[in-house]
Amino acid sequence: MAQGYSTMGSGGRTGQSYIAMSGEKLATGVVNIATGIVELPKTVILTSQRDGAPYGLTVGLITGIMHSVGRTVFGALDVVTFLIPTPPTVRPKYIWENFDKETTYG
Template sequence: MKSTLKPLLILSTLIFFSSEAAVAASYATYGLGVGNKLAHGAANTITGIAEVPKSMLMETNDKGLGYGLTTGLLTGITYGVGRSLAGVADLGTFFIPAKPLVSPGYAWQDYRTQQTRFQPNWK
């Protein structure tokens, strides 16, 4: 019985590690890599507050000062909390391949032209 168990154990070990190697090789091409996801998570956790002036500026430019100071403030607070929570999620799961949760990747990217968007599903 011991002689039939050893080849089975070797075969199952090879199958397990070959699938792990395939996943590790494709991780860099799927979504963010480990280092990038960790950097995005740290930056987004800390700079979520930058969404407040960004949203206020964009709403003021689009619809006027009154709208920017009221709706822009509330939108910025909401987006800031969302960006910070997405950063915490990226920090906690940086070793799992996933698409980014927030677009643009950092709060300061496309600061005047692109409003923050959150992905509908976490893939």
């Protein structure tokens, strides 16, 4: 029989059960593994819009590769550690949230 615990995480998710928080972390991890590659075109587009096409196609490409790896690795870590519910490390939590905002970590 599953038993839920009410917790208050630093992410401000008061009242969410342990099971719900763990499940959300697992789902977020799986989604971030699957969509990590989308960081590449997203970052190239954002960098090109902000700094021009030549910069976006060079620096944006390199940054996009790093963000793709970052989102995928943090997604894998979330899957491995889903039993320890913590706030999301990648912001935005899903790539389609705030698509016009560059990804940050921490």
